[in-house]
Amino acid sequence: MATPIGLDLDAFWSGLLAGADGLSAIERFPTGDLRVGRGGEIKKLPPVALGVRSRAAALLIAAAADLRARTRVDAAADRIAVVVGTALGGVEELEHALAGDGHPRRALDGLYDSPAHALAAWLGARGPVLTVSSACASGATALGVGADLLRAGVVDLAVAGGYDVLCRFVMRGFDALRSLARERVRPFDRRRTGLLLGEASGLVLLVREADARGPRLGRLLGHGSASDASHIAAPDAEGRGLQSAIRAALAAGDVGVADIDFVSAHGTGTVLNDRIETAALRRVLGNRAGAVPVNSIKGAFGHTMGAAATLEAIMCLMAGRDGWIPPTVGYEEPDPACDLDYVAAVCRPVRPRRMLSTSLGFGGCNAALVLEAIP
């Protein structure tokens, strides 16, 4: 993985547990005309990614290099799938192309599926290459689609995850929506005023249980998705789509609400999202709602859009492995409208076995993952 708080899994995890702050003034492009010029920017890419024309592809390759350092991506090339989620794809390359970079490849690099194909080429994978773009829920659906390809026997390995680049295109957009926090991000806190954006990439190697060799981090038990069909830019007021997605993921994993030990929430830090997500979780979890720890890691390095759900899934599995749940950075003052058991201030010594991770995105996209740790 590559994130603002660490360029590999170990650095990411230790940063999360330490409550690291990956938010800073953006340096890579001008922000002087924006209300907010801060975000989770990766200041220096790892050497493996240097020289890659597209930053989006570079982020993916950086994550893949970290993955390959930890495990063998070992199967016939046409039996390896690449499935990645993104909200923005190669849009920054489109920006360059429109700005006068006439290289014919720039226009093609601007297509949202280009970074995934660059990753497949770097890996030498020649199986299906899929790009999922369900906005900020993309990373969750990508993991689900990767698992589907494995279950159906289409491939033997799936390199799956998500990425997105912090660029002027998206900063201008969220700035125009007045969604960005002028100060710190405070998921579920009474004083929360909005989100900050970040950039990151995260990849996992998915393999069928029967084919697994060597150490594993965990299992993806189920995934679910559902459309709100209510509003383009705001979540359904009752969180109905999110509830449907969670219930679908639980059903797919044959997991009951009583089995969930921890929830990694979308928790963007916007007034609306956090209140609606809390209410949806309360409805699904029922009388266990107050007993299940919940966190959001977006306060640590911002909302990484297409990467977010993958990073959160990895965080869940690491929590199960090591017995610590990372804190919700920025959460200090409870909000009566957000009344779950949020992990605040410092990491909590809990070893969850089964976890729920939730994601929402523009267009009424809702996705949920049910994961199981292997201690």
Place this chain on the structure above:
Amino acid sequence: MTRGARVEAVGLLTGWGDGVEPLPADARAAAGGRGVIPLARPALDGERFRRATRECLLGVVAVEAMLRDGGIGRELIRGPGTALVFVTAAAYGASNVAWLATQAGSLHFPYTAPSVLPGEVAIEFGLTGPYVILIGGATAAVDGIWQVGRMIAGGQCERGIVLAVETFVECEALWRRARWALPGPLVETAACVLVGPGDTPPEYRASATPALLERQVDTRVGRTMAGAPLAELALARAAASRRALVSGTWRGRTAAIEMAIAGRPVRV
């Protein structure tokens, strides 16, 4: 897979017209040197569509065309029982370019996201079931059809819509730069397929050779990227085929799927 799937209805709108009848015998000759064969902005009125982009409206009218083809009412697809799979290689390009080109235009930023097109379709038709949004060319459409079949087989939905929209006009200058990679004409397309339960499961091949129907679409429609496999199904259904092998090629990979096609409803 525990349940089969079949194509119940197909809606096809291309720059050549509605359905398969207006398709020329030779798209390249019919294009007469034009790089893009455009689709007009659909005339959908109403407050709800005041911010909607052309491609969003094309998605809506493609679903309506599919419903007409199947003689199906909106109520059949409304609710959580219908999955929605949206595929496109390029339909987000227009809004992205518009957003980049304007400092304070009328475009609402969320409309730059590819997920907003299926979001508008979901709102219009009340689709609250599972969804997948795949970005890519014709292979993504084949992968999307497979996804719907898999969801039906797994009981995650009762039926599924595969929607493909491709627009090129707003980015024609950019596409011209890549002409070496994408010989024209680029034909704007909005296509939609309804997949329902069937007797036999679709046969999916993640790696295949181009099917006859793919070559026919390439000849008669032109380059339509994610729309191609759905256009293939439209051709097969128009020919009263009860089973079709469709394929899609994109970035050097060809995927194929063979599946049953329902007969057209008898109209009296």
